[in-house]
Amino acid sequence: MLEGFVNWPAEFAATYRELGYWRGETLGAMLRARAERTPERCAVVDGDRAWTYRELEQRSARWAAGLRQLGIAHGQRVLVQLPNTAEFLSLCFGLFRIGAIPVLALPAHRVTEIVHLTDLSEAVAYVVADIHFGFDYRTLARTVRERCPSVRHVLVAGDAQEFTSLADLDAHAPDAQETEPDPGDVALLLLSGGTTGAPKLIPRTHDDYLCNIRLSAEAAGFHADTRYLVSLPIEHNFALGCPGALGCLYAGGTVVLCRDPSPDTAFALIERERVTATALIPPLVLLWLEAVEWATENLGSLELLQAGGARLKAETAARVRGTLGCTLQQVYGMAEGLLNFTGRDEPDSIVFDTQGRPVAAHDEVRIVDAHDQAVADGELGELQVRGPYTIRGYYRAEAHNRQAFTSDGFYRSGDMVRRLPGGHLVVEGRSKDVINRGGDKVPVEEIENYLLSHPKIRDVALVGIPDDAMGERTCACVIARDAAPTLAELNTHLRSIGVAAFKLLDRSVVLEDFPKTALGKVNKRELAARIAAQPRG
Numbered sequence: 001m002l003e004g005f006v007n008w009p010a011e012f013a014a015t016y017r018e019l020g021y022w023r024g025e026t027l028g029a030m031l032r033a034r035a036e037r038t039p040e041r042c043a044v045v046d047g048d049r050a051w052t053y054r055e056l057e058q059r060s061a062r063w064a065a066g067l068r069q070l071g072i073a074h075g076q077r078v079l080v081q082l083p084n085t086a087e088f089l090s091l092c093f094g095l096f097r098i099g100a101i102p103v104l105a106l107p108a109h110r111v112t113e114i115v116h117l118t119d120l121s122e123a124v125a126y127v128v129a130d131i132h133f134g135f136d137y138r139t140l141a142r143t144v145r146e147r148c149p150s151v152r153h154v155l156v157a158g159d160a161q162e163f164t165s166l167a168d169l170d171a172h173a174p175d176a177q178e179t180e181p182d183p184g185d186v187a188l189l190l191l192s193g194g195t196t197g198a199p200k201l202i203p204r205t206h207d208d209y210l211c212n213i214r215l216s217a218e219a220a221g222f223h224a225d226t227r228y229l230v231s232l233p234i235e236h237n238f239a240l241g242c243p244g245a246l247g248c249l250y251a252g253g254t255v256v257l258c259r260d261p262s263p264d265t266a267f268a269l270i271e272r273e274r275v276t277a278t279a280l281i282p283p284l285v286l287l288w289l290e291a292v293e294w295a296t297e298n299l300g301s302l303e304l305l306q307a308g309g310a311r312l313k314a315e316t317a318a319r320v321r322g323t324l325g326c327t328l329q330q331v332y333g334m335a336e337g338l339l340n341f342t343g344r345d346e347p348d349s350i351v352f353d354t355q356g357r358p359v360a361a362h363d364e365v366r367i368v369d370a371h372d373q374a375v376a377d378g379e380l381g382e383l384q385v386r387g388p389y390t391i392r393g394y395y396r397a398e399a400h401n402r403q404a405f406t407s408d409g410f411y412r413s414g415d416m417v418r419r420l421p422g423g424h425l426v427v428e429g430r431s432k433d434v435i436n437r438g439g440d441k442v443p444v445e446e447i448e449n450y451l452l453s454h455p456k457i458r459d460v461a462l463v464g465i466p467d468d469a470m471g472e473r474t475c476a477c478v479i480a481r482d483a484a485p486t487l488a489e490l491n492t493h494l495r496s497i498g499v500a501a502f503k504l505l506d507r508s509v510v511l512e513d514f515p516k517t518a519l520g521k522v523n524k525r526e527l528a529a530r531i532a533a534q535p536r537g
C-alpha cells in the first residue's frame with residue numbers, strides 16, 4: 001500500500017465490490033482486453049500517426065520494460081507533463097503495467113508548481129516534451145533536476161539533448177515476468193483544482209478510476225464507433241477519464257489527439273477524422289460557437305459536446321444544438337471524484353439549466369449548511385460527497401485532510417449547490433477561496449502569498465470578478481507601501497516566480513483600505529462587488 005494514501009474503510013470497499021462498482025481490473029488489463037477483442041481497430045490518431053489497439057498495447061508493453069530497465073518500480077511516482085500526444089498514452093499504460101504511478105501535471109505549469117509536485121510526490125522521473133507552444137521544457141527540467149534530489153531520470157519526447165529520449169523506451173522487448181499491480185493500488189495521481197493553499201495530489205486506484213471511466217462512458221453513450229477528440233489537456237480528469245481518452249478506449253473507440261483547442265486546429269481535425277464527441281470548458285464553448293459562423297469545415301460528424309469545469313450559462317447552452325448541430329451534455333465534476341452528467345435524452349430545461357446528476361446510484365451526496373446540517377431540497381448549501389469513486393483523502397496531506405473531509409468520510413467540495421426534486425444539481429457558487437477562471441482553477445491563497453513578496457505591496461486580496469466569457473477573472477486588490485505597482489509589474493513578478501500562465505492577474509486596483517467583515521476579516525464579497533461596479537481604467 002502506498003504510504004500517504006487514504007484507503008476506503010474495508011466495509012465500504014466490500015460493498016463497492018459486491019455492487020459491481022469495483023471489478024478487480026487494472027487499467028493495463030482493460031487495454032489488453034480491448035486489444036485482444038479488436039486488435040486491428042484504430043485506437044489513437046495523432047497527426048499523421050495512427051496506432052491500432054494491438055500497436056498501443058504492444059508499445060506500452062515495450063515501454064513498461066524500458067521503464068523497468070531504468071529502475072522505475074512498482075509504487076514509484078513519475079511526473080508526466082506532456083502535450084496531447086500518443087506518447088502520453090503509451091507512457092501511462094506502460095506505467096500502469098508496472099504499477100508505477102504517473103503524477104499528471106498540466107503543460108501550463110511552470111517551475112513553482114512542478115518543483116512542488118515533484119517534491120511532494122518524490123518523483124523518480126520527470127517526463128516532458130522538448131518544445132511545446134514556444135516553451136522549452138528542457139530548461140524547466142534542468143531546474144527540476146537541480147532542485148529536486150528525488151529525480152533520477154528526465155525523459156524527453158523529441159530532441160532530448162543531454163536527457164534520455166522517450167523513444168529509447170521503445171527499444172525494449174516486453175518483459176516476460178511482468179507482475180500486475182493490484183486493482184486496489186493507486187494507479188495515478190491527479191492534480192486538484194479545487195483546494196486552498198498549495199496544490200494537492202489526488203490518488204485514484206485502478207478499481208475506482210475504472211469505475212469513474214465506465215460510468216462516464218455509459219452516461220456519454222460512448223461505443224466502438226465513438227471518435228473522441230481530446231481538446232482539453234489530456235492530464236485533466238475531464239479529458240482523461242470523464243469519459244475522455246480512457247473512456248473512449250474503454251468503449252473500443254478511437255482517440256483523436258488535438259494539440260490545442262483553437263477552432264482552427266480542432267475544426268480541421270473534426271472534419272478529417274470524423275470526430276463524434278469532445279469536451280470543452282465554457283469559454284471554449286463560446287469561442288467555438290462564434291468561430292462556427294465563418295468556419296468552412298464540415299462538422300456534421302459531431303454528435304456530442306460535453307461542457308464542464310465551470311458553470312455554463314443557460315443562454316450559451318441553448319445555442320449549442322442550433323449552431324454546432326450536436327447534443328450538449330453538461331458535466332459537473334471534480335478530480336476528487338463525484339461526477340454529474342445531464343442525460344443525452346433529457347429535456348432542454350434540464351440540459352440548459354442544471355449541471356446534471358450523479359452518475360452512480362451509490363454516490364452519497366448531501367447538501368449542508370455551515371454547521372454540516374442538511375438543508376431542505378431546493379435550498380442552497382455546500383455539497384459533500386462520498387462514494388465508489390470519490391477519494392477519502394488527498395495524498396500525503398494529513399492535516400489538510402482533517403478539514404477537507406468530514407469524520408464520516410465525506411469530501412467537503414466547497415461548491416454551493418441546490419438540488420432539484422429530480423436529483424439534478426445546480427452549481428451556484430463556491431464557499432472556498434478558489435477563483436474558477438473559465439475552468440482553470442486559481443488558488444487564491446497561493447497567489448496572494450506570491451504577491452505579498454513584491455516590494456511595493458503592503459497587503460493584497462485576490463478576488464474573482466464576474467465576466468461574461470470566463471465566468472470570473474482575477475483582480476488583485478492592493479494596498480501599496482508607497483509607489484503603486486502596475487499590473488504589468490505584478491505579472492512580471494509572478495512570472496519570475498514561475499507560475500502557470502492562467503494564474504497571472506487579469507486586473508489590479510490600488511486601494512487605501514479593505515472592507516472588513518464583522519469579524520475583522522477582509523470582506524471579499526464586498527470588495528469584488530465594488531470592483532465589478534467600477535469601470536476599468
Ligand code: OOB
Nearest residue numbers: 193238242308309310311331332333334335355427
Ligand atoms: C473539473 O475538475 P477540477 O478538479 O478541475 O475542478 C473541480 C471544481 C468543482 O468543485 C467545481 O467548483 C468546478 O470545478 N466545476 C463546475 C463544473 N464542473 C466543475 N462548476 C460549475 N459547473 C460545472 N459544470 O473541473 C472537472 C472534472 C471532471 C469533469 C468535468 C470537470
